[in-house]
Amino acid sequence: MRSGPRGGDAIDAAVSERDAVGFVAVSRGSDPTSRYLTGREFDCDLAFVRVDGETHLRVPSTVEPPSLSVASVRVDDRPPGKAAAAVLAEHGAPEGTVLAPRTIPHDAALHLESAGYDLASTAAVEAARAVKDAAERDAIEAAQRAATRGVGRAAAILAAATGEEATDGDGGDGDSGREDDGGDGDDDRPALRWDGAPLSTERLRRQVNATLAAEGVDAAGATAVRAGTRGDGNEPVELRPGEPIVVAVGPRGPTGYRGALARTFVVDPDGGWERRAHVACDAARKVSLVEADPGDDAGFLGSELRAETAAFGFSMADEVTRDVGGGIGIAAREVPPLDGDRELVAGNVLRVRAAVTHPDHGRVELTDVLVVGEDGPRLLGDAPTGLDPSRW
Incomplete structure (x- = not known):
């Protein structure tokens, strides 16, 4: 069983190389990126946060939180961008650069920026997905x-x-x-x-x-x-x-x-x-x-x-x-x-x-x-x- 999500090593390498504090991906409904990162399909808004080598998911209360070996999962009904910012702050990253896919929703990006984070795009997950295990x-x-x-x-x-x-x-x-x-x-x-x-x-x-x-x-x-x-x-x-x-x-x-x-x-x-x-x-x-x-x-x-x-x-x-x-x-x-x-x-x-x-x-x-x-x-x-x- 994997100790982390698919793409986790690539994300950590990108975070380290860019001197960032973490990585955030936000998906809406069924999304290939979230399925790749989590190993399952979510039909809801989802905040995926990778910080300090650990993965955290935040899902709305409209779904039953799944038990995933690759991530800590909690319910959070705030907008995904705000939920992601709270995870970063909770795990010792109250400010700094956060990497995200270029497809991150605009409102999620605004919520992260209003919480004091600088966003920078990364193709780390896209590149990782290109090489199949x-x-x-x-x-x-x-x-x-x-x-x-x-x-x-x-x-x-x-x-x-x-x-x-x-x-x-x-x-x-x-x-x-x-x-x-x-x-x-x-x-x-x-x-x-x-x-x-x-x-x-x-x-x-x-x-x-x-x-x-x-x-x-x-x-x-x-x-x-x-x-x-x-x-x-x-x-x-x-x-x-x-x-x-x-x-x-x-x-x-x-x-x-x-x-x-x-x-x-x-x-x-x-x-x-x-x-x-x-x-x-x-x-x-x-x-x-x-x-x-x-x-x-x-x-x-x-x-x-x-x-x-x-x-x-x-x-x-x-x-x-x-x-x-x-x-x-x-x-x-x-x-x-x-x-x-x-x-x-x-x-x-x-x-x-x-x-x-x-x-x-x-x-x-x-x-x-x-x-x-x-x-x-x-x-x-x-x-x-x-x-x-x-x-x-």
Whole structure:
């Protein structure tokens, strides 16, 4: 069991280096930073104070104070900034510089300043979160295994789907009739059918989320199914043979850590664009296993992912995705981003994404999670990458 919170050593080092008297973080509602620092989720205002190597939490009386091995927890109904100032004064720091994340709420900052403290921002917690320890990596890998099973469920359904016309009066499974096709009305191909009813993006999404729930993870509102050129992945459309179908998930595990996985499937392909796009995305995916060693530049990795995708004849400006990923952990987007000049270090965990979009053909995407290890990078999970759902 840890003797202090995650990030505690980094906070103490920053406090010592800056000759500060302590560190304060204030969260409002569910917040990734407070979950990282405390190991649990709080749905309330919370004052986190680190002073003299010890951690103190102040929570309102509207919640039951938890028993935490990493912190002293007490009820305090004063505004979090005032509660934090009282903790600092109580533990021998009546004045001086206090470090805080740059996202500290304005009113909390004002309360600390009015109590006589000078605030200085620090990225110590952000930097600490960028390097995952073994338990964090295990949690992300568990979420990634669940993600693989969720996308695998989609693959199994698509492999079993047919392009046969519906019989009269056959609605099936609570889906009534043909859904809005998103505007591509000149395509008269029949919708894919599964289990006696038309198969839509929403129906497939629900099946994926049911599998994620059975795996013990939260879909976290991140599951999306996108069909060809129709719609933007939000409104339901019926799935058709021959179009690329992107299934993307970002489940959150019981401890808050997330996975990320996207695969593209085509049922009964009848064209070549999606195959070329898939080869490009798969080649970019493999680049991450070459350019993500400790000491490599995160921005260079991002540029190489884009360049490798574009090398297959796709426009860097119009077709290749700009979002090629970045850090992942308690939040879906963390440090390091895959741009700028940050150096990769062992313990970074990255969402790596390659995608191509064309207005006439649709979208192809492959997303995985990669760990930067001492011995080099490795992708988490063994999810197949092919377009054919029957080969999952």
